[in-house]
Amino acid sequence: MDTNGMLKTKFTETFGVKYPIVQGGMQWVGRAGLVAAVANAGALGFITALTQPTPEDLGKEIERCRELTDQPFGVNLTILPSLKPPPYEEYRNVIIASGIKIVETAGYNPVDHLPHFKDNGIKVLHKCTSVRHAVKSQSIGVDGISIDGFECAGHPGEDDVPGLVLIPAAADKISIPMIASGGFADGRGLVAALALGADGMNMGTRFMSTKESCIHDNIKQKIVENDERQTVLVTRTLRNTNRVAKNSVSDEVIAIEKKGGATIEDLAHLITGQRGKVVYETGDTEYGMWSAGMVQGLIHDIPTVKELVDRIVAEAEEIISRLGAIFSPSPAVRS
Amino acid sequence: MDTNGMLKTKFTETFGVKYPIVQGGMQWVGRAGLVAAVANAGALGFITALTQPTPEDLGKEIERCRELTDQPFGVNLTILPSLKPPPYEEYRNVIIASGIKIVETAGYNPVDHLPHFKDNGIKVLHKCTSVRHAVKSQSIGVDGISIDGFECAGHPGEDDVPGLVLIPAAADKISIPMIASGGFADGRGLVAALALGADGMNMGTRFMSTKESCIHDNIKQKIVENDERQTVLVTRTLRNTNRVAKNSVSDEVIAIEKKGGATIEDLAHLITGQRGKVVYETGDTEYGMWSAGMVQGLIHDIPTVKELVDRIVAEAEEIISRLGAIFSPSPAVRS
Numbered sequence: 001m002d003t004n005g006m007l008k009t010k011f012t013e014t015f016g017v018k019y020p021i022v023q024g025g026m027q028w029v030g031r032a033g034l035v036a037a038v039a040n041a042g043a044l045g046f047i048t049a050l051t052q053p054t055p056e057d058l059g060k061e062i063e064r065c066r067e068l069t070d071q072p073f074g075v076n077l078t079i080l081p082s083l084k085p086p087p088y089e090e091y092r093n094v095i096i097a098s099g100i101k102i103v104e105t106a107g108y109n110p111v112d113h114l115p116h117f118k119d120n121g122i123k124v125l126h127k128c129t130s131v132r133h134a135v136k137s138q139s140i141g142v143d144g145i146s147i148d149g150f151e152c153a154g155h156p157g158e159d160d161v162p163g164l165v166l167i168p169a170a171a172d173k174i175s176i177p178m179i180a181s182g183g184f185a186d187g188r189g190l191v192a193a194l195a196l197g198a199d200g201m202n203m204g205t206r207f208m209s210t211k212e213s214c215i216h217d218n219i220k221q222k223i224v225e226n227d228e229r230q231t232v233l234v235t236r237t238l239r240n241t242n243r244v245a246k247n248s249v250s251d252e253v254i255a256i257e258k259k260g261g262a263t264i265e266d267l268a269h270l271i272t273g274q275r276g277k278v279v280y281e282t283g284d285t286e287y288g289m290w291s292a293g294m295v296q297g298l299i300h301d302i303p304t305v306k307e308l309v310d311r312i313v314a315e316a317e318e319i320i321s322r323l324g325a326i327f328s329p330s331p332a333v334r335s
Numbered sequence: 336m337d338t339n340g341m342l343k344t345k346f347t348e349t350f351g352v353k354y355p356i357v358q359g360g361m362q363w364v365g366r367a368g369l370v371a372a373v374a375n376a377g378a379l380g381f382i383t384a385l386t387q388p389t390p391e392d393l394g395k396e397i398e399r400c401r402e403l404t405d406q407p408f409g410v411n412l413t414i415l416p417s418l419k420p421p422p423y424e425e426y427r428n429v430i431i432a433s434g435i436k437i438v439e440t441a442g443y444n445p446v447d448h449l450p451h452f453k454d455n456g457i458k459v460l461h462k463c464t465s466v467r468h469a470v471k472s473q474s475i476g477v478d479g480i481s482i483d484g485f486e487c488a489g490h491p492g493e494d495d496v497p498g499l500v501l502i503p504a505a506a507d508k509i510s511i512p513m514i515a516s517g518g519f520a521d522g523r524g525l526v527a528a529l530a531l532g533a534d535g536m537n538m539g540t541r542f543m544s545t546k547e548s549c550i551h552d553n554i555k556q557k558i559v560e561n562d563e564r565q566t567v568l569v570t571r572t573l574r575n576t577n578r579v580a581k582n583s584v585s586d587e588v589i590a591i592e593k594k595g596g597a598t599i600e601d602l603a604h605l606i607t608g609q610r611g612k613v614v615y616e617t618g619d620t621e622y623g624m625w626s627a628g629m630v631q632g633l634i635h636d637i638p639t640v641k642e643l644v645d646r647i648v649a650e651a652e653e654i655i656s657r658l659g660a661i662f663s664p665s666p667a668v669r670s
Contacts, residue, residue: 161632169562195527295500324655326343
């Protein structure tokens with residue numbers, strides 16, 4: 001690791017990265033090209049295991065990423081309610097066999113997988129959406145917490161607590177490294193995350209909208225065009241809430257849900273992840289639902305990953321210097 | 336104004352206060368005792384006009400506050416949908432006649448009142464819950480914006496955009512002083528607000544839970560006990576959403592709303608502000624709905640206002656010093 005200009009926090013020390021900036025798992029988005037670019041920029045990227053159709057494909061994707069970077073990167077394994085559960089154990093075995101040393105888990109508590117990862121020297125960063133789940137995860141021995149607020153793309157949980165409150169509330173009870181997720185896109189967010197008690201930040205939608213992200217350019221443009229009001233919560237009635245970009249499909253899902261009593265079978269033709277996959281591949285933003293966070297309201301360009309990361313670090317440094325000046329005129333309170 | 340140890344931001348300069356910390360209007364809570372304590376602590380407090388039964392009573396409350404402090408304070412005038420609108424113009428005339436120089440407006444756009452305030456040298460801080468309303472308010476000539484996120488107690492609007500996204504999105508378009516509101520209780524929040532592009536922060540629920548706040552001690556204790564999950568949104572179906580502490584009355588309102596088609600008349604016996612008034616006076620937390628923000632999850636004590644403000648400033652200073660150390664080892668990015 002190049003330690004020149006690194007930002008040292010509990011997170012960077014434990015996970016061995018230069019900057020406390022993470023590109024966590026994103027279904028259909030977390031592939032080798034993006035993850036390697038993130039690693040090369042000094043941040044921590046995660047290949048999304050279940051984006052690969054088979055465990056063998058995941059092994060190949062990890063190899064592909066290794067060809068593109070000599071910096072550390074990880075693999076995300078998300079465990080969510082599913083009509084047809086994937087073979088989690090086989091994916092896990094590939095992660096271990098491939099020599100990956102950092103795993104991001106999300107969704108269900110990773111207790112069944114944790115001993116396997118720990119036995120193989122793999123550090124586990126668990127993403128969760130509530131203080132009680134963060135506390136539970138810490139107690140079972142994960143190495144870091146990614147605490148994900150209401151603003152986030154994808155799965156915000158059912159409590160609707162945004163980062164401004166969730167991050168410090170979690171920080172009060174978490175002693176292991178913790179990064180903040182949901183609503184972050186720039187240096188302002190990084191400094192806010194650190195001020196609120198986190199040791200770094202995770203960005204999803206912002207990394208989706210970079211040159212190296214594999215999704216269709218139409219989606220990136222749509223994220224740039226959309227403001228913070230152009231997301232909606234769907235499948236809340238199934239108690240598996242998703243934040244997605246507002247479009248005709250999300251409107252249809254919400255209309256069905258409003259009638260009441262809709263089951264996962266009633267919605268299956270609209271909510272299948274395969275539809276989202278087609279959106280990302282074809283750029284037809286109205287074909288299916290696709291994840292986007294409210295933070296799209298802060299996204300106005302499509303830079304390279306390195307431009308983005310460098311800009312964030314420079315902006316954060318400038319903000320901290322500006323904040324220092326607010327407090328410097330004379331010692332506060334001590335009068 | 337005592338300028339020793341003041342924190343200089345665009346907000347403190349324009350509004351003439353020592354610290355960029357505001358106690359904005361709170362129905363039944365913003366009375367002379369609390370507001371004077373806030374002023375004496377170097378922050379900016381607002382008497383809530385409509386808490387006083389008549390314009391004449393407001394005049395007396397302002398006088399009472401003047402007896403308790405020689406520091407600047409303001410009056411809040413909130414204009415909301417109401418079954419029986421109060422005499423706004425008469426309240427406004429009392430504010431002007433009393434020599435108040437700072438007014439916080441909230442609810443509807445203050446365009447009808449603004450010329451009267453401006454003509455009398457009164458600075459207007461307008462509280463709103465969306466970027467477009469902030470931009471509109473700036474364009475009609477208010478002197479400052481209080482941008483209020485989804486986390487807040489009381490009226491979060493209908494967009495559900497939390498501060499982490501709303502504050503920087505607004506900062507991108509607002510050039511006049513702007514403070515951040517909703518989800519703030521401590522020095523971590525103050526630094527986060529400043530990092531996100533605000534010039535200060537507003538706190539409601541946190542100031543409610545101070546020794547000088549006039550509400551019954553049971554309410555303060557309940558706020559200390561409750562965590563960030565113990566609030567709910569009510570009257571959303573009327574498009575006049577309120578965040579209140581979760582209790583049996585809020586549950587009843589939500590149950591009626593879930594059935595669909597409830598009108599303001601159907602709910603009137605449950606949602607009248609007079610019920611909230613009784614809660615604050617008697618401490619019977621189940622008698623009516625009462626406002627509390629998610630930030631109650633970060634409130635663990637009932638300090639004096641001065642203890643609270645001093646602690647926030649000291650904590651903020653400490654955080655900024657810690658952040659400086661993260662960035663200091665060597666210049667970032669410039670390699």
